[in-house]
Amino acid sequence: MTCGGNKFSVIDLSGPRASVVSLVRSAALDLGFFQVKFASTEKASALAAAKEFFSLPQKAKEGARLVPGWNGELMRGYASLGSEAADVANHSLAGGEEVLPDLMESYQVADPEYMDDGQFPTEGMKRAMPGLFDEMKGLGLEILSLLDEGLPKSGEGKFVDNHKGRSRTIVRCTKYPALEDCGGLVSAERLKSGKGVSRISAHRDLGTLTLLMQDQQGGLEVQDPETGEWFPVPPVEGAVVVNVGNLMTRWTNGVYKSSIHRVVANPGGGHLTEDRWSVIMFISPDDDFTVSPLECCAGEGEVRVAVNVGKYMNCKMRQLFDPEAREDKGKCKYDN
Template structure:
């Protein structure tokens, strides 16, 4: 049973100050308690989400040679382009969570369309002529909504609404398309493989959209047990990343989550042998690479000491991703 709250984002868009304030308080409280929250009636259009899932399916249905045109660069910093099944080793991100496992997933990542330091790589236009503009447009939509959510969060923390603006305006975010191919159930159940191993995200807030196949599990901060978090798009899942945990000095925590065999598959689509393929789309809201992840002074309680050293977001993320490829 999921322990993640569902909130109606339309309350934040209301002209009623009371409803706006109530949403900000509930949003912040839900993230403090569970690290995750579900949003309905948010500002990312349902038709845009559906279109991105269609483009994602088309991309991953191409043969390996066509996908390899957009191959992930030899360096792992940061995520860009296509990563084949097993290329990324997520299990090293949560040491102590179990034996190393193979991630049965493939992905396509993009960052800012304007970055000259970390340029994006794309499939050939002749294979997917509309892929790039659609993905770039969805990236921009998610980026705008991420900034809006941070303003709601700031108000929920009793800070100025624009507290986080200058920390995330460098456009260092990432958008990831994910495909989990069909895999023998026994390999997931006996631990030989996983769809994605337990991990936390590196950034500020993650916006996640998923299909109805299931398998996402989130650890309860109180019990240490995992529970299923369902909800297919257009429902949006939002979760805390490591950078926000550092800025808030652990008052908001990034929680471990994983994708494994679903407890049940949609009616009429299950197989006794294979777990059905799964698709999801994640927008990782990231801090500016040059900004500090030292706790924000206004979020330190009287007499409270910082739990973290002063390190830039770029340095931290590079250290976390090192070794995953």
């Protein structure tokens, strides 16, 4: 049950269960990216609250500074423009090339069940964000169930059972400022050239699933691992982009694919003078769970080793947010 003729056609989750499982499985076996129809009732109010926060003076925003979560804490708070570099946490992409700062500022919200209201810097976010978290987590659990049914031995993964406790799952509201507001982070020469400017450098996501509600500006691209070709993921009103993360790839022994992706901007596409906005949920299994390759997937893909989720995420968060750790780009003892 899909609509549209592009590589990332939209799957209608209300269709016949067997057909939906088959479509989700096929996408996960290919690039691990697909879109699903989803009418959010919480996005508008949550995004309005986030925009209100991002409009505050920089000093006020810095008062809610990011807790990066590399010592076991749940990540939450504000990350300023250029403070994150997504490519450094990706072992397979490490190659000594220059680490590019990501041209975005963001606010992360941890699971409200395990945090008090102190994680919300404004009354608007306090009212809106818990509902958005619950709504997106519900969608994520449904997709995890579909992926589980699509395994060679249906249901062996028990994915949902291991996503119900304390975890590094977060909701992130992201502002990509208009390029003309990015100061010294983007050279005038690069803007004038008309070539794509990296907003988030090429990377794979770390957890099991990512859910993205993007605006209509576009810019998300996925790379074909065989040809190196980049495919744009077009914005679709009323749809959520879903992609498989590294821990799901490890869990399924490489059967479900976590693909390299990036966000680029072109001056001619509105990026120069208009802000770009997105709402993202990064889903991870419970911290105390150990991800081990499933027996049903043995011999189906690359051999992956077992990892404790909490220790893995501690290591990866340090790579992402500790500038000193970036000298060891992508090197984490939990990588194969």
